[in-house]
Each structure stands twice: as C-alpha cells, then as structure tokens.
Amino acid sequence: MYMTAQRKLLFRYFSEHPDVSVTARQLCDVLNNGDQVKIGLSSIYRNLAALTKAGFILQTISQDSKEARYRYVSPETCGHRLHLTCLRCGKTFHMTQKLSDRLLTDILRVEDFAVDENQTTVYGLCRDCREQRN
Template identity: 40%
Template sequence: MHSYSTRQRKVLLAYLSQHPDELLSARQIADALADKNISLSAVYRNLAQLETEEKVRRSSKSGTREVYYQYLDAEGCKGALHMSCIKCGKTFHMADGNAALLAKLLAQSEQFILDTTDTILYGTCSDCKGK
C-alpha cells in the first residue's frame, strides 16, 4: 500500500514540475494522469499533503468556487511574483526587477511588505487583451 502512494506521489510531482507556471484544478490534474491509474481522490490526497509541505499553493479565482493548485518547488518559481490571466488562466512570472520595484514602492509609500512568494496578481494577458 505504501509503495502505491509513493508511486502516485512521484507521478504527480513529475507532472506538476512540468507545469510550474500553471494554476491547475485537481480535475485537470486527474484527467491528465488518467492513463497512469491515479484517481481524483488520490490526486486530492496527494495535493493536500504537498500543500502541507509547502510544495503546492492552493488558490481560487475570484468569482468562482473552483480551487486551483500551483507547484512551488520548481527552481524558477521560488520567490517569483506570479501574474494570472482571468480569461485564459495562464500564469507567469513577473520580471524580477519589476517585482522588486513593486515591493520596494509598496514598502516605501504604503509601509506594506509584499510577500512575493504567496501573491498572485490577476489581470488580462497580452494574448487575451485584444480579444
């Protein structure tokens, strides 16, 4: 039994590490891993464990009750400020210099320390802007 859950965890982590900049629902993850014999309940169980370990972050999009998960343990994601498009759902990193500038401005003008590791900015990406 234990090796089974370890296999599921490895498959899930491998999948998440290939999609570090995406907000994925448990259903999307389960659908993508359907050929690997991993059930939706197993995906939820493993995601809950990974959230406890701070390897994934759970968030919800405004206006919906659906929960999305994002893999945080990827090298390029550590400390990055994320931006997420409310139309297509694509998530990407803000350029380091811009994130640092925003954090500095907030600290100076608002006396507010931004936690860039746990913040997602929502808006419309350039691909969706013209649609």
Template identity: 30%
Template sequence: MLRERGLRLTPQRQLILEAVHLLGHATPEQVHQHVRQRAAGVNITTVYRTLELLEELGLVNHTHLSHGSPTYHATGADQHVHLVCRTCGSVAEMDTSVMHPVTDQLRDERDFRVDVGHVSLFGVCGDCTERSEDREGP
C-alpha cells in the same frame, strides 16, 4: 523530503508531482485527468490531498487564476507573477521584480510582506487587444 517526515513516496504521489511539473499550471481536475491516463484507480480526493501535502512540503505552490479551482505549479521554478487574460484565458509569467514598487511600499507603510508567488493580475493580453482594435477599425 517525504521520508524525512515519516511519509512514503507512493506511486500516486509520484504521478501527481510529475503531472504538476509536466503541466506547468494545472488545476486539481487537470492533474487528475493526466494521472488517470497512467493510473486509472487514482481518485480526485487523492489528488487534492496529495497537492495539499506537496504544498505543505514546499514542492508545489497554488494560485487562483480564475473563480474555479486553484492552479498548482512546481516550486522548483522561479517565483513569478501570473498575468491572466480575461478574453482568451492565457496565462503568462512575469518576473516578481515588476511588483517591487508595490511590495516595497506595503512593507514600508504597513509592515506587510506580500507573498508574490500567489499574485495573479487579470486583464487583456496584447494579442486580444490587437484583435479587438482590428475589429473596431480606423
């Protein structure tokens, strides 16, 4: 895909793409930390620029799972909704079909198409809810 656009698949680009695939959901800083274990000369600016390029090419997507940096994941995986626990920080994935009632309504009433791959829902996971209820007691 890079070659089709007149670009080279440099070792740095390859390492960054591999890191995104390996890490699952990762911030640019996490990708940078992972890549530096194999290539100490790769700087954070290269990581950011490469992630932007890879997203333009449709190889990675980003979403916002916190107030910090975006989180990147490979597009080879099926699109999914992110469920982010505000208590423990865990990230779970849910099939996009859970959003169909909302996306259908927005399409029908507002002619608006939702990019479900960027959807993150924040709340409290079952484990944290259970631990909280255990502390409160009967």
C-alpha cells in the same frame, strides 16, 4: 515530505508545466489519459493538499470556476518573487526578480506594507484572454 508514486506523478506534472494552474478535475483527466487509471480524484485532492502544505504548489483562484486551481512553485527559482495568474485560462507568469523586487520595494516604501511574495499571486487577464474578449 515522503514522495509516494502518486505524489511523484503530480509533482512531475507541475514541474513540467510551470506556467499553468489547474483544478483537481483537470489533473485527473490529464493524468489518467490512458486506459488504466493511475490516480483517482480523491487521492489527487489528498496529494494536492500535501504538496501545497509542503510548499511545492500554491492554490490559486479563477474567474469562472468555483474549484481551486494549483500552480507549481519551483524550489530554486520561485522564492522571493511575485507571480501573475490569468483569471480566465490559469496561465501563470513567473515575474522576473528585478521587476518583483522593484514592486515590492515600492509597496513597502509607499504603503508601508511588506508583501509576502511567496504567498502572493497577482490576478488579471493574460494577453490572449484580453484579445479574445474584444
């Protein structure tokens, strides 16, 4: 994939923030946090689509927003393992290989179902969000 300057900007944000999932609007706010607009919302959408297609980021959902969120996928460490994403704050946890393997093996054995771990995000609530709720 050809990395334009805008695409690089997005890619760098995601690789420096591997534990968040963000909406296009949130990215627009963060990336243009100066006096000069570096990247507009429509090119953010366009580049998010290209990065998703190329497998550098993955689309996730959230509880309180109808907008899609996106999270980083590390080419070196994210393959062949599951990820957990908080429905409320979007925090993403990159599950250890060991735990992921164990769950995938159990699901295959018990349910006779081979999970596509690269496409799968497990949704729930992180500890901070559970504590806030009480």
